[in-house]
Amino acid sequence: MRIPCPCCGPRDRREFTYYGASDYLDRPAEGADLEAWDNYLHLRDNPAGVTRDLWYHDPCQAWLEVTRNTVTHEILSAHPVSEVSA
């Protein structure tokens, strides 16, 4: 598996550290209620198909949102989270 790092080009997955679903980008605002925190921390879809998750490219320290297909194992895209959340 290779992930196209926007900084470094296609790189082997051994260079990346996995974090979790891209839901982690939708951080509840300060003062959000407990349900919002529960959703943010714990509730995840488990799609058969296209999913988005977060990977850290250790050599360049970029956090990426990777869109991939859990059925075909295709990597569809990778964007820096700084652009996704901006």
Next chain:
Amino acid sequence: MTNAHRIPGKGLLIDRSRPVRFAFDGREVEGFQGDTLASALLANGTRLMGRSFKYHRPRGAMTAGSEDPSSLVEILDGAQQTPNVRATVQEIYEGMQARSQNHVGPLNFDLLALNDLLAPFFSAGFYYKTFMWPRAFWEKLYEPLIRRAAGLGRLSGLHDESIYEKAWAHCDLLVIGAGPAGLMAALSAARAGADVIVVEEDVRLGGRLLADQPMVGGMAGPVWAEWAADELASLPNVRVMTRTTVTGAYDDGTYGALERVGLHRAPSDTLPRECFWRIVAKRAILTTGALERPIAHPDNDRPGVMLASGVTAHLAKWGVNPGRVVVFSNNDSGLQTARNLTAQGVEIAAYVDPRPVSVLEDFPVYANAQVTGTRGRLGLRDVAIRHAGGTSMIEARTLALAGGWNPTLHLACHRNGRPTWDDSIAAFVPTPGMVPGLSVAGAARGRFSTAACLADGAAVAAEALSDLGLTARPADVPDAEDTPYAIAPFWAVEAGGRAWLDFANDVTTKDVKLAAQEGYSSVEHMKRYTTQGMAPDQGKSSNVAALAVLAEATGQGIPATGTTTYRPPYVPISIAALGAGGRAEGFAPQRLLTSDAQTRSMGAPMIEAGLWYRPSYFPQGGETSWRAACDREVGQVRNAVGVCDVSTLGKIDVQGPDAARFLDFIYTNTMSTLPLGRVRYGLMLREDGFVMDDGTCARIGDQQFVVTTTTAGAGQVMRHMDFIHQAFCAGWDVRMVSVTEGWAQFAVAGPKARDLLAALGITADLPFMGCADIALGGVQARLFRISFSGEEGYEIAVPTRYGAALFAQLVSAAEALGGCAYGMEALNVLRVEKGFITHAEIHGRVTAGDVGLGKMVSAKKDCIGKGASLRPGLVEEGREQLVGLMPVNQGEVLSAGAHLYNESDPAKREHNQGYVTSVAPSPTLGCWLGIGFLKNGRARHGEVIRLVDGLRGLSVLVEVCNPVFFDPDGGRMRG
């Protein structure tokens, strides 16, 4: 006479001027350079090479390739002992030691051949049916017995100290297999300028062109193959890898391949045995040809019974004379084999075909006939043929079976693809598109004539090149034979006696029928019930025939029966090759401190801290235990001064106009109010509200901070800070970088710490929790006044290249003041005496409140983890809180990992009150100290509870107290 079974002038791969001596079962044999173990043995008249797995039947080579089911041997290289090596793949070298396997006693009189006589009892499912009762017998009796009797080859039991390699390669086009189709594809792609890798399992390119030697473009097959190989070798954009087998097709155009780098040579200290390649290809073409299959008939497993293609390959490549041959064939390729052999001077005693063939040949042809049995205890002697005129016994040394061809489509199915049945060739062919980016050409997709292979290779390459944006020149496909392939499906002879399907695992047609009869009629169930196809050869020559027999037994037909799942690897791969580079330091690299050399020269035993190696203690004369050294070191720190290398702590440099604001968001407490030149202890939470890590934060510039992390948390905290910045505040002007390895940092602690600094010429007068840039012998250094020991403490950081020199200076200056270097044991005692926490305490399930730092979560600002830290479960009454524990009887030992109970309760899980995280023998207080977590612990100081460690058999009464045992007001470290 040596090499008596060779035909003069034949043998493309052998050099008759270079004899090679090796040993088989201790007996010296002479072959030629270029021989395989199988060809050398056959050429010397040895057909018996081993015993079968279950019945211990005599077996020999059946094929001339890696698919061979029967010729498994052990190769011995000193301590190295490689089992289950196929004699048909292993090339001989001078002095090679090979040993047959799977027998008790000599190969020609195996005591376990008794199993063969008991065969009626050993039908499919025998183990499941027989070894059920009594239940207790399985582990103690049945399993050891079965394992002894089965098991194939043996390992040496020693470490494999040989060299293995792994490597990566990238290309535009990967061509897998260099027969006519592969060579044509590779030539087309190479001429179009593509970056091409050609992988071939054999030692030479050509595939069946070498064995069958058809005319190609007016040349003999091997000559054309050599011409093509020369052109490929001359092109800079082509890499040719021989002795390499592609073993698996994976995601993203990645292919695994095993290269036999040194297995064909005498063992060497410098040459790897094998190299495991990961090849990443934009496109790939599978041109692996086809594998011939046998026909199941009674006693079709004797040494001397071979596949027709194996007979011709042994003759063409190594000049092996098969002797008198009977060919049993259901298709025209078998007939062609008989003609080829005759043309080369081999005597065909009979051509047997179940079809009503009507041909006039130079050898006897038995049409509408079948082979119904064989004779010859350790090697074929006679073949029984049932024909219109009755049954004849015909003397033969070799029986060549030609049951048709199965396209070698395994790799195309590795991504869970299912092949398609093609009635016209009675075989499965690849379903297009099973592996993205992989096309199949030639015999691997059922195009069997040489002309069809050449044309298909060029055509499929042209498609692949067009995908790559390259243009293939018009293909210059040479002329070649284009004989149609006619076959009548014929899988098994109906006659009494056992007819083998899977020669490696001893599965017969009877076993498969029995499986169907007993309800295991799905192909996956039949496979597991009979073990069909589960041997090292993975059923390459037998699976299709077995499912044909199953299809007939169930009446379902072959397409409906389907195949089992094809999985990598295509050939066995040694774990050593897969794990190349992953042993010892390749598995766990060593991170060494700048003080490492001196530390070891001082006799300090080293302990691992993650990948780091740190001194446990520094023994001095007369000290025989860690405890004695540790007590002394603690005393010297408390009374004089100690020096300790703390460079393993993570260090992150944070800079920018928004650095302070960013740190406020990361830490629970406020860093933006930290004045220049001051240090603050900081706590960070995970987003779920639990403590992630702790450390110090020093403001060394208006917009520059250096934060430290724990040794274990360094990587995690760096990733965390990067994530928070990039995900939530990418617009803030702040940048951070790990400088852990850029600085060597040493703690200097004790009442004489300031004297030691003065001895080094450092005169900075820092307040507690102050920091400053200093000059140290002309080197720019940093000085922090922080303490992890409870004494007046400093940490000096210098660029890493000066670390060793500074450590030496610090140690000698400390010793001059009555101090010493101290190790991890003393460091731990010092911090437990002060109740300082480490990752033993912040283990991922504790809140800031649990460790007594609840007030550090600022109410005035948001921070990572604050929202979730307010969840009811994290703030409720009754949580376990950090406490100190002291034995009621001073002499008693405490242990980490012990659990805490009320004195009156039994030590049972439901009464658990908490647990101990760290303990230390305190010379300062004269007893063992513990810290741990206790329900409502902070309200229970003074209470006596029981500490129980079931593993170590401890039960100790302890008094709950403040975790800061020593100098609770901190007067000593504030100075």
